[in-house]
Amino acid sequence: MAEQPLLSVENLTVQFRGDAGWVNAVEGVDFAVGAGECLGIVGESGSGKSVSALSILKLHSPANTRYASGAIRYGDRDLLTLPQRRLRQVRGGEIAMIFQDPMSSLNPVLTIADQIMEPLRQHQGLSVQAARRKAIELLDMVRISDASRRIDDYPHRLSGGMRQRVMIAIAVACRPRLLIADEPTTALDVTIQSQILELLRELQREIGMSVILITHDLGVVAEFAQRVVVMYAGRVVETASVPALFERPMHPYTEGLIRAVPNLDEDVHRLTTIPGSIPDPSMSITGCRFSPRCREAVQSCLEKPPSLVDAGAGHLARCPPRIAAGGIS
Amino acid sequence: MSAAPIVVVRDLVKTFVARGAALRAVDGVSFDVRQGETLGLVGESGSGKSTTGRILVGLEAATSGSINLFGQEISSVRGRVTPAAVRRRLQFVFQDPQNSLNPRMRAQDAIAEPLDVTGGWSRIARDDRVRELLEMVGLPRSCGDRFPHEFSGGQRQRIGIARALALKPDFVICDEPVSSLDVSMQAQIVNLLLDLQERLGLSYLFIAHDLAVVRSISTRVAVMYAGGIVELAPKRELYTSPRHPYTQALLAAVPRITSNRARAAVITGELPSQIDTVPGCTFHPRCPFALERCRIEKPKLREIAPGHLAACHLHETPA
Numbered sequence: 001m002a003e004q005p006l007l008s009v010e011n012l013t014v015q016f017r018g019d020a021g022w023v024n025a026v027e028g029v030d031f032a033v034g035a036g037e038c039l040g041i042v043g044e045s046g047s048g049k050s051v052s053a054l055s056i057l058k059l060h061s062p063a064n065t066r067y068a069s070g071a072i073r074y075g076d077r078d079l080l081t082l083p084q085r086r087l088r089q090v091r092g093g094e095i096a097m098i099f100q101d102p103m104s105s106l107n108p109v110l111t112i113a114d115q116i117m118e119p120l121r122q123h124q125g126l127s128v129q130a131a132r133r134k135a136i137e138l139l140d141m142v143r144i145s146d147a148s149r150r151i152d153d154y155p156h157r158l159s160g161g162m163r164q165r166v167m168i169a170i171a172v173a174c175r176p177r178l179l180i181a182d183e184p185t186t187a188l189d190v191t192i193q194s195q196i197l198e199l200l201r202e203l204q205r206e207i208g209m210s211v212i213l214i215t216h217d218l219g220v221v222a223e224f225a226q227r228v229v230v231m232y233a234g235r236v237v238e239t240a241s242v243p244a245l246f247e248r249p250m251h252p253y254t255e256g257l258i259r260a261v262p263n264l265d266e267d268v269h270r271l272t273t274i275p276g277s278i279p280d281p282s283m284s285i286t287g288c289r290f291s292p293r294c295r296e297a298v299q300s301c302l303e304k305p306p307s308l309v310d311a312g313a314g315h316l317a318r319c320p321p322r323i324a325a326g327g328i329s
Numbered sequence: 330m331s332a333a334p335i336v337v338v339r340d341l342v343k344t345f346v347a348r349g350a351a352l353r354a355v356d357g358v359s360f361d362v363r364q365g366e367t368l369g370l371v372g373e374s375g376s377g378k379s380t381t382g383r384i385l386v387g388l389e390a391a392t393s394g395s396i397n398l399f400g401q402e403i404s405s406v407r408g409r410v411t412p413a414a415v416r417r418r419l420q421f422v423f424q425d426p427q428n429s430l431n432p433r434m435r436a437q438d439a440i441a442e443p444l445d446v447t448g449g450w451s452r453i454a455r456d457d458r459v460r461e462l463l464e465m466v467g468l469p470r471s472c473g474d475r476f477p478h479e480f481s482g483g484q485r486q487r488i489g490i491a492r493a494l495a496l497k498p499d500f501v502i503c504d505e506p507v508s509s510l511d512v513s514m515q516a517q518i519v520n521l522l523l524d525l526q527e528r529l530g531l532s533y534l535f536i537a538h539d540l541a542v543v544r545s546i547s548t549r550v551a552v553m554y555a556g557g558i559v560e561l562a563p564k565r566e567l568y569t570s571p572r573h574p575y576t577q578a579l580l581a582a583v584p585r586i587t588s589n590r591a592r593a594a595v596i597t598g599e600l601p602s603q604i605d606t607v608p609g610c611t612f613h614p615r616c617p618f619a620l621e622r623c624r625i626e627k628p629k630l631r632e633i634a635p636g637h638l639a640a641c642h643l644h645e646t647p648a
């Protein structure tokens with residue numbers, strides 16, 4: 001990424017109020033996405049992907065959330081310090097979000113028509129008729145059949161994958177500069193998924209839209225993203241270009257993730273897992289947060305938290321032993 | 330040796346009526362699930378997979394068709410309820426954990442709810458069982474007193490699975506239980522479901538979009554398109570020699586992390602309307618092999634090799 005990125009998250013720390021005080025859900029997170037680029041974010045459940053993504057538009061409830069450090073640079077602005085009123089103009093217009101959970105983010109008492117037309121009327125000032133026409137077009141684009149009739153349905157009448165596509169239609173309605181997509185295609189069959197990804201690619205080409213794609217589907221990341229951020233226990237543990245990450249993963253955790261992808265081409269008795277589980281954010285671990293699960297842990301790993309180091313060519317990893325060994329085991 | 334079927338579904342139809350228009354969500358589905366096996370159910374989004382599952386557990390009434398569960402005929406048509414004894418042996422893991430968990434209920438109470446409803450559990454036995462279930466699904470034993478919003482998306486799904494397993498059912502319908510999980514947790518849950526199956530002789534109907542996951546857990550796999558099953562075969566056969574063009578398109582469209590990062594040809598064409606009845610094969614507008622006949626005559630699901638069924642005019646002569 002040679003030029004100035006479209007958006008960069010710098011040293012982001014987000015805390016939630018827990019029983020025993022404030023707990024870091026993500027800590028010191030850095031990543032950036034360039035214009036027209038797609039950045040993938042992967043990592044186990046609970047690693048802080050959604051917390052990071054929701055922070056970009058400050059969508060956490062202010063009552064129990066603290067942005068303890070960091071900045072979200074977008075142009076010459078810092079979205080973390082932008083007044084609510086100005087942030088609202090950015091939200092849904094320039095920066096759109098597809099939420100991980102389509103059911104809870106669609107309003108159950110409004111029809112699909114109401115919900116897609118709303119941003120079109122608000123951000124683009126379309127008339128009711130024009131907005132409705134545009135909304136039907138969008139539903140067609142996300143491959144919903146009988147769009148002109150399904151548009152008057154309420155969300156509960158749609159299948160899971162249809163709701164997900166409605167969310168996508170709402171998000172791209174205003175042709176955003178940045179689309180934050182949190183698990184956008186998990187509920188779709190792969191033929192529709194590839195058509196949706198193709199649609200996003202078109203928007204990238206046409207209007208230079210950037211995408212932050214959060215997904216546990218490493219295949220989708222490999223095919224769609226240019227760069228990848230791997231998160232573990234609230235921190236970025238590795239970041240690299242797609243080919244580098246999949247061909248030469250540096251962090252033992254990334255390797256584990258890649259090995260756990262089930263194989264389409266063979267029958268296995270059991271799938272490969274990463275033993276153990278992700279630590280709760282409230283748990284204190286002195287050294288590397290992956291050390292309790294890492295087969296390669298050495299004494300120094302337990303002593304102090306490792307930092308994210310550039311191993312060359314923009315390939316960063318948070319694993320000193322691997323960096324010292326040149327990255328590959 | 331094939332075990333006796335514990336679930337027999339015949340000609341299941343579900344029509345939703347809205348504003349005068351009838352929508353055929355499930356359009357004549359038939360299948361069996363045998364004792365101890367997993368029938369994988371994949372297919373197009375909106376093709377009726379969840380509706381089929383919901384009818385089986387009695388959350389939805391069928392328009393017509395018959396269902397036999399554990400040897401008992403269940404008339405699933407409106408007005409008849411599944412007997413409690415049958416219902417207990419059948420559990421459901423939802424597609425959408427957010428929606429199925431009460432936001433004001435602590436994880437431990439959500440998991441214990443089926444126990445509380447059936448009754449007969451002492452406080453200590455109940456709490457032990459909850460902790461055991463939490464551990465089974467890979468959550469810390471101590472997290473039971475947290476509320477759903479305090480868990481990540483994937484963690485919430487694990488609570489849903491723990492809850493479904495609470496009453497030790499015989500047959501579990503899993504509607505995309507691992508879709509929201511990361512690869513590692515997905516693998517752990519799949520392995521867990523396989524272990525439980527081995528230990529307890531459980532049967533599953535496993536609905537999912539990830540074809541690799543479905544391959545790893547299923548005994549046989551059924552592929553749905555526009556309300557109907559278009560292909561059903563033992564898994565190895567389905568993955569190595571898919572016969573229906575839709576199944577072939579699905580397998581070709583799976584994104585991969587290795588080697589051929591070049592994208593497979595995207596199939597285009599109109600999706601089937603579920604409101605207007607389209608004559609012929611529901612897949613013909615998107616099918617690269619469509620014949621004239623495919624536009625007029627609907628292909629029937631028939632056995633094209635032992636245990637291998639497909640609904641396609643290209644495969645009409647039985648093997």
Ligand SMILES: Nc1ncnc2c1ncn2[C@@H]1O[C@H](COP(=O)(O)OP(=O)(O)OP(=O)(O)O)[C@@H](O)[C@H]1O
Nearest residue numbers: 016025045046047048049050051479480481482483
């Ligand atoms: N509102 C909240 N209050 C307290 N803790 C939270 C809140 N939201 C998330 N967390 C915690 O923050 C951590 C990161 O959660 P996050 O939702 O970002 O995970 P994720 O990487 O998106 O996981 P998944 O793949 O399951 O969606 C988890 O430990 C989670 O329990």
Ligand SMILES: Nc1ncnc2c1ncn2[C@@H]1O[C@H](COP(=O)(O)OP(=O)(O)OP(=O)(O)O)[C@@H](O)[C@H]1O
Nearest residue numbers: 157158159160161345354374375376377378379380
């Ligand atoms: N309560 C309802 N009222 C009206 N239509 C409904 C209702 N529930 C489902 N449908 C419709 O029935 C069809 C089948 O839906 P279903 O949820 O079974 O699909 P699915 O195969 O599970 O899809 P997905 O993979 O997207 O979850 C869809 O067109 C859906 O919109």
Ligand code: SF4
Nearest residue numbers: 288291294297301319
């Ligand atoms: S820093 Fe040490 S414990 Fe952490 S991943 Fe690297 S080798 Fe393993």
Ligand code: SF4
Nearest residue numbers: 610613616623641642
């Ligand atoms: S019946 Fe015809 S249109 Fe349908 S899948 Fe077979 S070849 Fe294609």
Ligand SMILES: [Mg+2]
Nearest residue numbers: 049050100482
């Ligand atoms: Mg998330």
Ligand SMILES: [Mg+2]
Nearest residue numbers: 159160379424
């Ligand atoms: Mg469904």
